[in-house]
Amino acid sequence: MVYAVVNMKGGVAKTTSAVNIAAALGRYHARKALVVDLDSQANATSWLAPSDAYDGPTMAQALADADVTAQVIGKSTAPGVSLAYGSRALADVSRELRANSPVPGLALRNALATVSGDYEAILLDCPPGLDLLSINALIAADELIVPVDSQSMALSGVTKIRENVAELLRAKLLPRMPRIRILLTMYDARLSLDRAVKARIEEIGLDLFAPVIRINTNLAEAYGLKLSIFDYAPASTGAADYGALAALLNQEIGLAG
Numbered sequence: 001m002v003y004a005v006v007n008m009k010g011g012v013a014k015t016t017s018a019v020n021i022a023a024a025l026g027r028y029h030a031r032k033a034l035v036v037d038l039d040s041q042a043n044a045t046s047w048l049a050p051s052d053a054y055d056g057p058t059m060a061q062a063l064a065d066a067d068v069t070a071q072v073i074g075k076s077t078a079p080g081v082s083l084a085y086g087s088r089a090l091a092d093v094s095r096e097l098r099a100n101s102p103v104p105g106l107a108l109r110n111a112l113a114t115v116s117g118d119y120e121a122i123l124l125d126c127p128p129g130l131d132l133l134s135i136n137a138l139i140a141a142d143e144l145i146v147p148v149d150s151q152s153m154a155l156s157g158v159t160k161i162r163e164n165v166a167e168l169l170r171a172k173l174l175p176r177m178p179r180i181r182i183l184l185t186m187y188d189a190r191l192s193l194d195r196a197v198k199a200r201i202e203e204i205g206l207d208l209f210a211p212v213i214r215i216n217t218n219l220a221e222a223y224g225l226k227l228s229i230f231d232y233a234p235a236s237t238g239a240a241d242y243g244a245l246a247a248l249l250n251q252e253i254g255l256a257g
């Protein structure tokens, strides 16, 4: 199953979600998981790479040449999780694809085709914005996970994603409508926004993950220490919440066979 973790809005916990969902699937459900870093900030790579010294090819090269994909994947620090490296070079990929590729939106799908059989869950960590790399992720994904931070309620980003998906369907770049689910992140029950948030999401006809991710500074600390939340603070609410979400996804992966 390929999940795009996508939202045009920055800082909504795309990377935190991609990394920790993969970590839980690998650690607690023995799933072979792959995190694909598509962001030129390369935060997922900083988080998961065993060393900062890597200077081999990254997703920037794999997007240009699908034969390279297997070479840009390495072991991560999280058990059961592989990492497809990202790098600064991803900043130039959109322009290069537009100039050189007959169908620029298919580059990621092609790049993943050679390796996807090796993994049960592939998490695509998208950059903020809906540039060509995120469009590539929408096309390559079976399902979309859209983190929305509970405070800002940036649902306009979700509407934009749906418009893009509809456009890709019309252009026949997508065979069918992918499942789109919202993941509430940085949720603070004390602000008692929960019912309002849920109602608003249902009002515009969107699917919401039952597990929500509460505000938990351990998640930010785990990033600084380059550990998944399960390795850094297994008793934290962050671990409980991402654990619950991964358990749900694991069940669905099992059903999908």
Ligand SMILES: Nc1ncnc2c1ncn2[C@@H]1O[C@H](COP(=O)(O)OP(=O)(O)OP(=O)(O)O)[C@@H](O)[C@H]1O
Pocket (backbone or CB within 6 Å): 009, 010, 011, 012, 013, 014, 015, 016, 017, 039, 041, 043, 126, 127, 128, 185, 186, 187, 213, 214, 215, 216, 217, 219, 220, 221, 223, 238
């Ligand atoms: N549940 C949470 N509680 C508290 N802080 C969080 C939570 N989830 C994420 N954060 C923090 O919020 C910030 C943004 O998270 P993250 O980098 O995952 O977002 P992003 O959507 O990937 O951002 P970008 O768009 O820049 O790629 C980080 O500092 C992260 O540690």
Ligand SMILES: [Mg+2]
Pocket (backbone or CB within 6 Å): 014, 015, 016, 039, 043, 125, 126, 127
């Ligand atoms: Mg990110």
